[in-house]
Amino acid sequence: MERLHRNKISTEKIFILFALLLLAGAMLFGLLGALQYLIPGLLKSRLSFERVRPLHVSSVVFWIIMATMGTAISFLQEHTGKKLYSAQLLGIQLWIFILTIICILTSYCLGIFGGREYWEFPPLLSIPVVIGWILFLINFIKSAGSLKNQPVYVWMWLTGIVFFLFTYIESNLWVLPYFRNNVVNDMTIQWKSYGSMVGSWNMLIYGSSIFLMDKISNNKTYSHSSIAFALYFTGLFNLMFNWGHHIYTLPTQPYVKNISYLVSMTELVILGRIIYNWKHSVSAAKKLFHETAYRFLLAADLWIFLTLLLAIAMSVPAINVYTHGTHITVAHTMGATIGINSFLLLAMAFDILNEGCRSLEPYKKMLNRGILTANISLLIFWLSLIAAGIIKARWQMSGLQLPFSVMMQALRPWFIIFFLSGIALTTGFLLIIYPLVKNQLVCHLKWTIKRRKSSIRTKAALAME
Amino acid sequence: MILDKRKLAMAAGLVLAFLFYSFHLYTSLPAGHKSATAMADRGKLLWQDYNCNACYQIYGLGGYLGPDLTNAYSRRGPEYIKAFLKNGTDIMPNFHLADDDISELEAYLRDVDASGKADPRTFTINRDGTIAQE
Ligand code: HEM
Numbered sequence: 001m002e003r004l005h006r007n008k009i010s011t012e013k014i015f016i017l018f019a020l021l022l023l024a025g026a027m028l029f030g031l032l033g034a035l036q037y038l039i040p041g042l043l044k045s046r047l048s049f050e051r052v053r054p055l056h057v058s059s060v061v062f063w064i065i066m067a068t069m070g071t072a073i074s075f076l077q078e079h080t081g082k083k084l085y086s087a088q089l090l091g092i093q094l095w096i097f098i099l100t101i102i103c104i105l106t107s108y109c110l111g112i113f114g115g116r117e118y119w120e121f122p123p124l125l126s127i128p129v130v131i132g133w134i135l136f137l138i139n140f141i142k143s144a145g146s147l148k149n150q151p152v153y154v155w156m157w158l159t160g161i162v163f164f165l166f167t168y169i170e171s172n173l174w175v176l177p178y179f180r181n182n183v184v185n186d187m188t189i190q191w192k193s194y195g196s197m198v199g200s201w202n203m204l205i206y207g208s209s210i211f212l213m214d215k216i217s218n219n220k221t222y223s224h225s226s227i228a229f230a231l232y233f234t235g236l237f238n239l240m241f242n243w244g245h246h247i248y249t250l251p252t253q254p255y256v257k258n259i260s261y262l263v264s265m266t267e268l269v270i271l272g273r274i275i276y277n278w279k280h281s282v283s284a285a286k287k288l289f290h291e292t293a294y295r296f297l298l299a300a301d302l303w304i305f306l307t308l309l310l311a312i313a314m315s316v317p318a319i320n321v322y323t324h325g326t327h328i329t330v331a332h333t334m335g336a337t338i339g340i341n342s343f344l345l346l347a348m349a350f351d352i353l354n355e356g357c358r359s360l361e362p363y364k365k366m367l368n369r370g371i372l373t374a375n376i377s378l379l380i381f382w383l384s385l386i387a388a389g390i391i392k393a394r395w396q397m398s399g400l401q402l403p404f405s406v407m408m409q410a411l412r413p414w415f416i417i418f419f420l421s422g423i424a425l426t427t428g429f430l431l432i433i434y435p436l437v438k439n440q441l442v443c444h445l446k447w448t449i450k451r452r453k454s455s456i457r458t459k460a461a462l463a464m465e
Numbered sequence: 466m467i468l469d470k471r472k473l474a475m476a477a478g479l480v481l482a483f484l485f486y487s488f489h490l491y492t493s494l495p496a497g498h499k500s501a502t503a504m505a506d507r508g509k510l511l512w513q514d515y516n517c518n519a520c521y522q523i524y525g526l527g528g529y530l531g532p533d534l535t536n537a538y539s540r541r542g543p544e545y546i547k548a549f550l551k552n553g554t555d556i557m558p559n560f561h562l563a564d565d566d567i568s569e570l571e572a573y574l575r576d577v578d579a580s581g582k583a584d585p586r587t588f589t590i591n592r593d594g595t596i597a598q599e
Binding site for chain 1: 467469472473475476479482483486487490491494495496497498499500501506509512513514515516517518519520522523524525526527528529530531532533555556557558576577580581582583584585586588590591594595596598
């Protein structure tokens with residue numbers, strides 16, 4: 001019975017599998033968007049850029065959110081050693097999210113928008129998102145128990161869940177005319193919420209990756225240590241107050257910008273720690289390199305370093321004034337969501353989905369090839385966006401400004417590299433996603449057949465009696 | 466090891482500071498109560514309905530296929546904007562907007578234009594790394 005049960009896809013795994021499908025879809029929409037940069041007017045009447053961009057970005061955002069929920073719930077149960085408070089609540093949460101995401105993507109295809117950056121769907125669809133998230137919060141609190149003697153990752157999960165709820169609701173305040181009626185007020189609150197929201201999903205993801213690192217290295221000292229909590233509080237401080245760098249050029253309150261500028265410099269502590277820990281990471285890499293999940297974590301480490309360097313530079317207003325409004329911002333956003341968030345989530349997905357009726361061992365070569373391809377192509381992808389951004393920054397600052405279309409023409413060679421490396425990146429990711437999804441589906445199929453056979457046998461036995 | 470009590474106190478302190486900062490901002494919004502006209506507000510909602518921000522930026526934020534439109538109104542003038550909205554371009558679809566819609570979108574862009582300058586060339590860079598606009 002135990003063995004039979006291992007084949008069944010659990011609710012947590014469905015969160016992750018659905019997330020992986022969203023990731024695959026996101027990359028295909030991303031490629032289409034990049035092609036629209038190269039072939040102006042492509043699919044203009046059916047699927048123009050204002051539909052493709054949200055299809056890409058929302059698929060990416062929901063890949064992160066679904067995978068984050070699935071991994072946190074899964075690891076929480078491993079941490080407590082107990083079942084979740086309510087499996088039923090989790091099931092409801094899953095279906096609320098799946099149905100809402102399908103409605104959101106369909107609304108984009110039909111050209112129905114709410115039109116806010118990153119959350120471009122009609123605001124009514126935010127209601128189920130909030131309800132689903134509240135169910136997540138209830139289940140988490142009831143399952144985790146008190147905060148007494150808890151490792152840092154439990155604090156991080158709780159922080160991430162609470163702050164995501166707060167900032168998501170905050171990002172919808174625009175529906176009230178009081179907040180919407182002035183563009184400067186509206187954008188201040190909008191980017192306040194987005195900055196902290198990204199911080200809150202990072203809390204959840206980093207929390208899970210600390211759990212995973214403890215598990216792989218079989219050592220729990222770090223997650224209870226003072227340094228872990230010191231870094232957690234630094235992260236929390238940044239989550240709360242370091243969002244103003246998005247709006248340095250907006251004529252909003254100067255203190256918003258100054259607070260952000262000052263707070264962002266505390267990130268240097270995190271950067272310093274990465275450099276200080278380098279030797280330790282290298283020796284751990286030697287020991288654990290055979291672990292596929294660890295390879296993802298290692299790749300994410302490198303991307304955390306690169307992204308943080310860029311982020312700290314962009315937090316200085318004098319530099320931000322050049323990079324803002326250029327593809328350097330896109331390089332930063334995609335570098336963080338692909339290089340950090342996606343690699344960390346794939347490490348966790350691998351760890352969770354590896355437990356099933358079939359081993360992932362036969363796919364090791366394919367997975368390693370995928371990891372290598374994704375990393376090399378991501379570096380080229382990232383650099384091409386930075387190069388395009390530098391040209392645009394120079395154009396923005398030049399006294400004699402050429403027309404926008406002429407500047408875009410000058411970016412074309414970099415967009416070609418962006419598109420080609422995007423194909424390689426997508427291929428790398430698909431090489432990773434394919435075995436993860438296939439293995440689970442085969443296991444589930446086996447489980448369904450076995451269950452059917454055993455129920456036929458029971459019925460036959462009953463009939464014989 | 467940091468004691469649980471100390472951790473809770475630190476977290477509570479930070480949360481209180483965050484709530485104070487948030488509600489302070491909500492109640493003393495940066496631009497005060499200078500509201501857009503009803504027409505500009507309808508224009509803003511239309512801007513969102515057509516998801517214009519996916520291609521254009523306002524104050525440098527948005528998609529990057531098209532240019533920043535914060536000060537397009539004063540730089541290009543209303544007639545130029547109307548022509549764009551009426552016909553679309555090689556890249557931008559023609560949304561077949563009604564004349565009223567076009568006027569509302571134009572009112573929105575006028576309102577955005579009046580709110581400030583987004584051109585990075587208008588900023589001066591200070592020695593401490595901050596920036597300022599006259
Ligand atoms: C794991 C894979 C990916 C993730 C997580 C991701 C994430 C993102 C995010 C967050 C944005 C919004 C950027 C911003 O507003 O600053 C974005 C925009 C974009 N992405 Fe991706 N992306 C991925 C893969 C790709 C691929 C493979 C391509 C194709 C080459 C691509 C093409 C684009 C394009 C064209 C935009 C719009 C840029 C604009 O605003 O003009 N993405 N992506």
